Amino acid sequence: MSKTTPDDLAVTFRSLARRQREALGDADPAAVGGALGELQQHVAAAAGLLGTAPDAHTVAAAIASRDPATWDEPTLDALRRHGLEAGAVLRRIAAVSGAEDDDD
DSSP states (O other): OOOOOHHHHHHHHHTHHHHHHHHHTTSOGGGGTTHHHHHHHHHHHHHHHHTOOSOHHHHHHHHHHSOGGGOOHHHHHHHHHHHHHHHHHHHHHHHHHTOOOOOO
């Protein structure tokens, strides 16, 4: 299986806000416990790797604007891990709220 590209990672982070809305649905945010905070922690950690504001769209923009030749594997691997973990949090939120999150 090939690793995600920086472009794939930009799409992942760009879609987090939409996916959060879909996963939460009409449920009260309190119903998902600390999951929303956990999601924000993954965004903040990714932002820290890039030196950007802890906002998913800002993280996505930073990834997309970076010269592909300047990426190092440890940074990409860490961004991949945070993207995957954010997706897992979204799936847990969807399970608790009763909404479906089919977008990986």
